[in-house]
Amino acid sequence: MTRSSAPIDPASAEWLEALFFSLSSARGIVAAVSGGPDSMALMHLLALWRGSAARPPVIVATVDHGLRPEAAREAAFVAAEASRLGFPHRTLVWTGPKPGTGLQEAAREARYRLLIGCAREEGATHLVTAHTLDDQAETLLMRLSRGSGLAGLGGMRPERDRDGLRHVRPLLDCPKSMLLALCGRERWPFVEDPSNLDERFARVRWRRLMPALAAEGLTAERLAGLARRARQAEEALDAKAAEALGRARPVAGEGGLRLDAAPLAEEPFEIALRAFVQALDRAGIRPETGRLQRIEACVGRLRDALAKGEAFRATVSGALVRLDARGGLTLAPEPPRRRGRAPV
Template sequence: MTAPPPIDALLASDALDELFASLSRADRIIAAVSGGPDSIALMHLLARWNPVSHRPPVTVVTIDHALRPEAAGEAAFVAGEASSLGWPHRTMIWTGEKPVTGLQEAAREARYRLLVQCAREEGASHLVTAHTRDDQAETVLMRMARGSGLTGLAGMRRERDREGIRHVRPLLDCPKEALLSLCASQGWPYVSDPSNADERFARVRWRKVMPVLAAEGLTAGRLARLARRVAQAEEALDAKAQQALGDAEPELGPGGFSFQAGILVREPFEIALRVLALALAKAGLDLESLRLHRLESCAVKLRAATGDGDALQVTIAGALVRLDRSGRLVIRPEPPRRRGR
């Protein structure tokens, strides 16, 4: 197992500059802090990097999911810690009915929705969260178990866009062990969330499996390295797909987005999949909930019909996909369905 970096290395000014380099040009930073050791360490490291007046202002935000009575007290604790650093704090509460199943997934969606909302209200351009190398390893394992494709196996991205807000995970290469040691050595208090030990949640069950896998050589570090390498392959494949779509006479008009479907046959299947996904996105479709097997099935049908010179019409992800006999593929949002009595 790879040893965690020395504590002094995490506190060094050059290390902090490297960790937070992408935040230098932020208008304002939203730091998501739950009160656990990872996010408390992130907040204090960010404060060490950001004592200079010309660096971006920071607002600390805690999400109260309204699932535990202790959550309000934990948010108040974070508010006090933020105040000691001279930073404002906000608590955002997840209101409304909570689902019986898929609670963690729903809580995650609500959390990011509230963080993006807060960023907009505060005039922030960047959001930082304290995801660690261990979180990345658990994510890769969970996605492997669900039969994910390459995109899923690339794990969490170090940076991504969330509705115009730049989401940055500066600690993604840092082991949780190092952050726990840092909190202990610096006397940074934190709270413990009992749901992190609740085996009703899949992530907790995978966390308990990790030591067994590590004993066989499948460590968090190696899983995170796999995710980085898959992400590099993803970047190359996406670039190739962009080029392929550009060569297919794409056109965006009132009737939708269209291109010559022959590209789906000429390119390897993986590139054809990505071309189809790009085309769906350019037609204005939301692909967040699109299952990979549905995209694969659609691509298989389109490739077969294109190769045979047949016309075809299918629906996918709220889109109407129409292939004519000339080989032109048109994608547009599916019209509202009429309901009879």
């Protein structure tokens, strides 16, 4: 049973323990609170959880992106509510020029950069955000529209490592309507962000489509269920890919990561693809966003060359890929001066 299938009783110690179980080992927690109903519910639930036993210290942080004049006032509102609950508060301001395109993506990157910096300064080990079931469904639809692979269809993870910090999303099984009802019932105040109605942003446009999709059976709960199943399949495939990479006997050296490419030809394509990406990671190369098709093409040509006993050379996603005629594969970071000049 998911947490969202049970009625929320903020006085229930058992429910709160299940909700925040992942935070019990934290040495310190930064809670990202914008002032909206989701994050205000999170802050109040953390206060109830903290009051039931000895807990790690919690610091509330609000990011002011500097994009709306109301943002400073909203941060002050959160600070006052946090103080009333006994939480210290910090306002983190995104300064500097803002991009003309890709604003939401840049704001997201800036937000996490500021939150991670705050956590490090405060000695916190965990970051909590108030992403909900509805946020998960919207994320899945956005990634579907961009042609995402199985990894992307796994949506947001309930927990993940973020630059050495444990990022936890305890409300990911909770519908937004449930949290709104909770705020209303418990008289927890919140603010409305007008940017949530701005259709310049893809997430807002997808949110507007959700009722029509739900009427056809594509509800947020079913989309979140698809994401959960995709994550399960992803874990199984990654485990098989790790086994294949182990058989390739990768060895790191000055010239890059050296391995036997034969297992990449013996396995099904999806396993070979994942083993190749894992090898890139071992070589210190992070595949660039949106490069999945190019990596797939590279692995396809690599397998063809292996079958023919031919040498092969290509650059893809920041990596220099070299296969010799004996099946030895070397992966190394592509020299900066050649980036993008010798594509697959």
